[in-house]
Amino acid sequence: MNFTPALPKPFTEIWREAYRYNEKDSPRKSSYQAPGKTPVPFILGTTKLTGGFSVDTSEYPTMGYWSNVPRNEKPQTLLVTGYLRGDNYIKERNTLIESLRILTSDEDPGYLELPLWGRFPVIVTNWDVSESGGKNGQCEVSIGLTRTGMPELQRRDTTGVMGLFNKLENTADSLKDAAVLAFESAVDGINAPDTIADSFTQIKTSLLDIAGRIQGSRSSLNEITGGLSSITNLLAQGERNPRKLASALFDSGKQIVDGIIKIRDTFDDPELFFTIKDNVKNMLQQLLGVKNFFLDVDTVTIKQQVIKEEAERLFKITAFSAASQLMTKLEDPTFSQINSYWKLLQDLEGSINMDDTNIYTAVQEIFMTVAEELSSKNIAAELTTFIKTPIPLPFLAQMLSCDEKKLRRLNNFSDSFLVEGEVIYV
Structure with missing residues (x-):
């Protein structure tokens, strides 16, 4: 699946048709589908999509001024509330909970389908199910999700x-x-x-x-x-x-x-x-x-x-x-x-x-x-040692666990074979 921050394509741009407000069609339901599972429908209550930008604001060094630098677009999050109602709602509740418990990732996301929005690939971050003694035959559900992003390996290649x-x-x-x-x-x-x-x-x-x-x-x-x-x-x-x-x-x-x-x-x-x-x-x-x-x-x-x-x-x-x-x-x-x-x-x-x-x-x-x-570079700290008795450079390289070429680059040896005195190595 290719990553895109764009919104999914809606079923239709006419809201009545999106809900199927027609005598001949059954109402379109909202649903959540876990990886490898079938969609679990629920009655939609509210939908909240949140986005924005990560911005660094600098207030220094001049009094009375500040500057803003946008760093990136924030990950879009969804908060969906809804209901499960009916004589068999307990079975539907448990099925939905088991679906929400399945691990999701950018490589293997879940899917949230909403009548007015379309089909979102998502990562489940949290969920709540609540029941009230005064409202028998139903439960309320709240699901927090993050839209899928770019898989980590792909992101590493890019950045x-x-x-x-x-x-x-x-x-x-x-x-x-x-x-x-x-x-x-x-x-x-x-x-x-x-x-x-x-x-x-x-x-x-x-x-x-x-x-x-x-x-x-x-x-x-x-x-x-x-x-x-x-x-x-x-x-x-x-x-x-x-x-x-x-x-x-x-x-x-x-x-x-x-x-x-x-x-x-x-x-x-x-x-x-x-x-x-x-x-x-x-x-x-x-x-x-x-x-x-x-x-x-x-x-x-x-x-x-x-x-x-x-x-x-x-x-x-x-x-x-x-x-x-x-x-x-x-x-x-x-x-x-x-x-x-x-x-x-x-x-x-x-x-x-x-x-x-x-x-x-x-x-x-x-x-x-x-x-x-x-x-991100492999930067080594320089060390020094003092060689009292002249020794061959290959032996010195092995003794210090430092490549012979690096020793030559770090030191100006007067003798290309026997080395003595102060030696810099990494």
């Missing part, structure tokens, strides 16, 4: 590694939208095209310097620098539109991330293997160092100063977004490495003006998504 990757891309897009809008709103109406041009020219130069640290084949590097040329082209064309320039800056940051991953995954020159393997770490250090970035732009008026400060913030947000995505691309990271990069990422965040609630919310969302993805 596993690729799901987290897509989520991070989506949160990065949200941060881009918030930052571009904030920059556009801040400089809107300011007539200072030279200040905008000077600011983005310096940012472009810094971005090219960062990209220049990437190791790879000439064709791969040309592809990355070609992707960064959008800012250059806009400036050369005399374009001073804040939105276009800001969007081009963010796209350049994404081009760096995509380019590094492409070089790592599809390197076309075996001789470059040992130089490209550290691209992610080296680029992380460069991007996280943007926290100290300041524009050397002459500002005479307050409005020119606004452009300068907003452009600095935009560049720092771009670096934050790119660094966040690269952190999740680290191969076999150790706990101490992640801890160090995380602190630097927090330092970069601390250098960004967060007075815009949309930017603040998007940044926090990225933090949570990165943390979620990193927690």
